[in-house]
Amino acid sequence: KQEVTQIPAALSVPEGENLVLNCSFTDSAIYNLQWFRQDPGKGLTSLLLIQSSQREQTSGRLNASLDKSSGRSTLYIAASQPGDSATYLCAVLFMYSGGGADGLTFGKGTHLIIQP
Amino acid sequence: EAQVTQNPRYLITVTGKKLTVTCSQNMNHEYMSWYRQDPGLGLRQIYYSMNVEVTDKGDVPEGYKVSRKEKRNFPLILESPSPNQTSLYFCASRGPGPQGYTFGSGTRLTVV
Numbered sequence: 484k485q486e487v488t489q490i491p492a493a494l495s496v497p498e499g500e501n502l503v504l505n506c507s508f509t510d511s512a513i514y515n516l517q518w519f520r521q522d523p524g525k526g527l528t529s530l531l532l533i534q535s536s537q538r539e540q541t542s543g544r545l546n547a548s549l550d551k552s553s554g555r556s557t558l559y560i561a562a563s564q565p566g567d568s569a570t571y572l573c574a575v576l577f578m579y580s581g582g583g584a585d586g587l588t589f590g591k592g593t594h595l596i597i598q599p
Numbered sequence: 600e601a602q603v604t605q606n607p608r609y610l611i612t613v614t615g616k617k618l619t620v621t622c623s624q625n626m627n628h629e630y631m632s633w634y635r636q637d638p639g640l641g642l643r644q645i646y647y648s649m650n651v652e653v654t655d656k657g658d659v660p661e662g663y664k665v666s667r668k669e670k671r672n673f674p675l676i677l678e679s680p681s682p683n684q685t686s687l688y689f690c691a692s693r694g695p696g697p698q699g700y701t702f703g704s705g706t707r708l709t710v711v
Contacts, residue, residue: 515697525705527689532699572642576697585649586632586657587691587700589642 485510485577489590497598498565504558504593506573511551514576517587518547518558521570530571531558563597570594601626605690605703612680612710620675620706622690630693631673632657632700633665635686642689648673680710 486509496502506516515534519527531540531547533556539548546559560567574587603624612618624631632647634657644657648667662684664676673692677684687707691700 515699517699519702524687524707527702529699529701534697574642574700576700585630586644586647587634587642588644589634591639591641 485513485575485588487573487575487588487590489571489573489593491593492591493594493596495596495598496563498563500563501559501561502563502595504560504571504573504595506556506558506590508554508556508575508588510577511554512577513551516547516549516556517574517576518545518556519572519574521572521592523570527572565597565599568595568597601701603690603692603701603703605688605706608704608706610706610708612708614681614710615679618677618680618708620677620688620690620708622673622675622703623671624673624690624692624701625671626692626694626701627670628692628694628701629670630695630700631667632691633663633673633675634689634691635659636689636705637686645675645688680708682710684708685710 488507490505517532518530533540533549544561549556570592572592573590606621629650633645634642636642643659646665648654689705690703693700
């Protein structure tokens with residue numbers, strides 16, 4: 484069964500710092516990997532999607548990398564701002580041989596606080 | 600605007616009173632899923648559907664039913680809600696191939 488782990492569980496840094504959030508998964512047979520942002524009590528906003536054949540994706544100050552063979556992904560946030568404070572979730576879409584199940588397996592998230 | 604719409608956003612109900620949470624997407628997506636989110640447990644899949652009339656259980660299906668009679672709609676049905684189904688529920692959909700999932704805004708359900 485696929486398991487997704489995110490480290491650290493919580494992180495508090497001063498504004499302006501560059502930071503890295505980590506995600507690991509146990510089964511490398513993934514279809515893609517998504518990073519989401521969730522504000523308290525709110526829905527999930529997709530930040531970046533990395534296909535299994537890709538190594539990285541960039542959007543503005545965000546850069547996500549994927550190393551499928553080692554089961555790792557990182558989300559790099561450059562020049563952090565207080566508005567980046569949220570919970571960041573990593574999720575993998577698992578590939579089942581012969582089709583069948585579909586859906587995301589989520590990590591429990593990294594709760595990020597950017598201090599002004 | 601491409602979106603997944605859930606209703607209601609908030610719901611308080613009593614134990615045993617049947618309820619339905621609706622989910623609709625306007626992107627002609629084949630794949631749809633329901634998740635629940637609980638503190639300390641994260642997001643877990645309840646049911647998924649790969650197309651019309653094709654549904655299957657996720658990790659935590661007990662106490663829930665779904666139907667997929669039309670491509671755009673995927674309602675979640677709680678026939679006899681219990682307090683342990685108090686949670687934040689999300690519906691999501693994606694298109695074919697390795698596309699990402701789009702999530703609805705969530706439904707906060709409280710069963711008393």
